[in-house]
Amino acid sequence: MLSNNEQAITNADKTFFKLRKDIVEGIIPAGSKLSEMELSTKYEVSRAVIREAINRLATCHLVERKANVGARVVALSPEGLIQLYQVREALEGMAARLAARYMTDEEIADMQALLDSHFDKVKDSHSYYQEAGDVDFHYRIVTGSKNDHLISVLVDGLYHLVRMYRVQLGMAGPRVSTAFDEHRHIVNAIANRDEELAEMLMRRHILYSKNNIEKKLNNA
Amino acid sequence: MLSNNEQAITNADKTFFKLRKDIVEGIIPAGSKLSEMELSTKYEVSRAVIREAINRLATCHLVERKANVGARVVALSPEGLIQLYQVREALEGMAARLAARYMTDEEIADMQALLDSHFDKVKDSHSYYQEAGDVDFHYRIVTGSKNDHLISVLVDGLYHLVRMYRVQLGMAGPRVSTAFDEHRHIVNAIANRDEELAEMLMRRHILYSKNNIEKKLNNA
DNA sequence: AAAACGCATTTTGTCGACAATAAAGCCAAG
DNA sequence: CTTGGCTTTATTGTCGACAAAATGCGTTTT
Numbered sequence: 111m112l113s114n115n116e117q118a119i120t121n122a123d124k125t126f127f128k129l130r131k132d133i134v135e136g137i138i139p140a141g142s143k144l145s146e147m148e149l150s151t152k153y154e155v156s157r158a159v160i161r162e163a164i165n166r167l168a169t170c171h172l173v174e175r176k177a178n179v180g181a182r183v184v185a186l187s188p189e190g191l192i193q194l195y196q197v198r199e200a201l202e203g204m205a206a207r208l209a210a211r212y213m214t215d216e217e218i219a220d221m222q223a224l225l226d227s228h229f230d231k232v233k234d235s236h237s238y239y240q241e242a243g244d245v246d247f248h249y250r251i252v253t254g255s256k257n258d259h260l261i262s263v264l265v266d267g268l269y270h271l272v273r274m275y276r277v278q279l280g281m282a283g284p285r286v287s288t289a290f291d292e293h294r295h296i297v298n299a300i301a302n303r304d305e306e307l308a309e310m311l312m313r314r315h316i317l318y319s320k321n322n323i324e325k326k327l328n329n330a
Numbered sequence: 331m332l333s334n335n336e337q338a339i340t341n342a343d344k345t346f347f348k349l350r351k352d353i354v355e356g357i358i359p360a361g362s363k364l365s366e367m368e369l370s371t372k373y374e375v376s377r378a379v380i381r382e383a384i385n386r387l388a389t390c391h392l393v394e395r396k397a398n399v400g401a402r403v404v405a406l407s408p409e410g411l412i413q414l415y416q417v418r419e420a421l422e423g424m425a426a427r428l429a430a431r432y433m434t435d436e437e438i439a440d441m442q443a444l445l446d447s448h449f450d451k452v453k454d455s456h457s458y459y460q461e462a463g464d465v466d467f468h469y470r471i472v473t474g475s476k477n478d479h480l481i482s483v484l485v486d487g488l489y490h491l492v493r494m495y496r497v498q499l500g501m502a503g504p505r506v507s508t509a510f511d512e513h514r515h516i517v518n519a520i521a522n523r524d525e526e527l528a529e530m531l532m533r534r535h536i537l538y539s540k541n542n543i544e545k546k547l548n549n550a
Numbered sequence: 551a552a553a554a555c556g557c558a559t560t561t562t563g564t565c566g567a568c569a570a571t572a573a574a575g576c577c578a579a580g
Numbered sequence: 581c582t583t584g585g586c587t588t589t590a591t592t593g594t595c596g597a598c599a600a601a602a603t604g605c606g607t608t609t610t
Contacts, residue, residue: 119397120563146592156565158378161592162385169389171479177339178571178592190478196424197479204420258410259391259417263483340593366562376595381562398562398601 125155126163133172133183134274141185144173170267172274184271188327191275194268195320199313201264202248206312209254210300218301221250225297228290245269247293251312254300279327292318345375346383353392353403354494361405364393390487392494404491408547411495414488415540419533421484422468426532429474430520438521441470445517448510465489467513471532474520499547509539 118124129149132138144164150157164181167173175181184190213221228243252264292315299308338344349369352358364384370377384401387393395401404410433441448463472484512535519528 122563123397147590157592158564158566162382162563165382165385166389169386171482177343179573180592193477193479196428196477197421197483200420200424200480201417204416208416257413257416259413259488260420262391263417268479342593367560377562378594378596382593399603400561 121155122159122162122166125153125159126166128153129163129167130170130172130270133167134270134277136274136278138183140183140274140278142183144181144183146180170270172270186275186278188324191323191327192320194271194275195316195323198264198268198272199316199320201260201268202252202316203309203313205252205255205257205260205264206296206300207255207305207309208257208260209251210303210305210308212256213254213300217250217254218297221247221254221297222301224250225290225293228293244289244293245273251296251300275323279323289315289319341375342379342382342386345373345379346386348373349383349387350390350392350490353387354490354497356494356498358403360403360494360498362403364401364403366400390490392490406495406498408544411543411547412540414491414495415536415543418484418488418492419536419540421480421488422472422536423529423533425472425475425477425480425484426516426520427475427525427529428477428480429471430523430525430528432476433474433520437470437474438517441467441474441517442521444470445510445513448513464509464513465493471516471520495543499543509535512538 116127118127129138133140138144146157146160146164149164150160153160164173164175168175168181171184173181173183224246228247248269249265252261255261292311296308296311296315299311336347338347349358353360358364366377366380366384369384370380373380384393384395388395388401391404393401393403444466448467468489469485472481475481512531516528516531516535519531
């Protein structure tokens with residue numbers, strides 16, 4: 111149910127998406143070097159489109175590029191994860207506030223319906239997180255903010271990094287039903303047009319999520 | 331006193347910086363089309379480096395690119411400005427919070443010294459804003475957060491857009507001394523390691539700034 | 551006269567080759 | 581044996597040319 115409506119039209123687009131997918135899923139290991147020549151043969155495109163793809167990945171902070179040296183996939187670190195969640199807290203908190211201000215009644219009703227359908231799935235299988243229900247929920251809030259900068263930074267940038275951490279560190283864990291309740295409360299605040307509460311609840315929600323992942327990181 | 335330590339080493343870098351400067355300062359008008367061929371002759375580089383420069387500008391949200399069509403400089407609009415300040419409020423608020431947590435005592439002392447020197451200048455000339463003192467202050471807070479994502483999004487992205495609005499809409503206005511006092515209070519909160527207050531004061535500071543600019547926009 | 555089709559032109563996307571820079575290996579000197 | 585500088589090699593940066601797509605215009609058709 112991922113409303114991923116970004117469509118590739120040019121070759122560079124397709125290559126960018128493939129590369130991003132392979133990086134996020136760890137097929138291209140974190141911290142590894144990206145050779146333009148090598149990739150151009152592997153993905154069967156010219157070096158120019160590989161270059162463009164790598165440049166785009168660099169702006170997503172999925173790879174780091176150094177002039178005349180090359181590009182490396184970012185390394186996953188506890189500090190990086192913490193920094194990521196600090197930005198998410200600020201940005202998604204604001205997104206929730208703006209969603210409470212700007213979302214239409216229809217959009218809110220849709221989101222409530224979405225949560226209901228999630229609830230049904232949660233009852234039997236404990237797979238709320240895996241089923242991308244969490245992603246879908248956050249995605250709706252962010253787009254509901256109607257703020258292009260917010261949407262771009264989160265959807266095009268940070269979310270892919272978040273997914274990279276989740277996939278490669280094997281996050282799925284508990285926090286399934288508790289996270290669901292938190293989502294409920296946030297939607298209620300938005301439905302009541304309570305900006306202040308919506309922002310605060312969202313920030314807490316992300317803070318809890320961070321603490322949960324941090325704890326796992328330290329145990330592993 | 332702009333600590334702009336980004337240095338161009340490759341040709342694409344230099345072209346990117348030149349283009350960005352010309353766009354921010356309105357030499358290349360807002361909303362105008364960017365022809366690759368035309369720019370490549372004008373800036374005396376190949377089309378490839380122009381393409382790379384344009385791509386980088388697109389990730390800064392200074393230009394918008396459409397596949398197989400071309401790139402245009404972003405149009406300035408009241409809605410865009412409001413959205414920009416909404417993101418600034420969230421991001422710089424968090425930056426102030428993190429600055430209160432992570433800045434060293436030396437960094438804080440330096441910032442206080444900076445404010446003192448600003449105070450001297452403000453006494454005679456009413457040029458706090460023009461003198462880039464405001465920019466410098468915000469820059470210190472953001473880097474003080476020690477959060478790479480935060481720094482990157484603001485310094486490499488939003489700040490250039492903010493400057494574009496300021497330059498092209500001729501913002502300089504009053505709010506000189508009041509903004510200075512607000513800066514004082516923020517630094518004090520950081521010096522006291524009061525994260526909560528630092529974030530709140532910074533958010534208010536940006537909110538006031540937004541309201542001030544909005545008012546000007548409506549009058550003009 | 552308005553709409554639609556097709557051609558021509560212009561602009562962007564893609565490619566392979568060349569130039570410039572940095573990393574690696576080698577030789578020589580201390 | 582280590583260290584310094586040089587040469588070699590591999591990789592990135594840059595370029596001009598070709599391919600593909602979109603816009604604009606003229607013609608045709610209803």
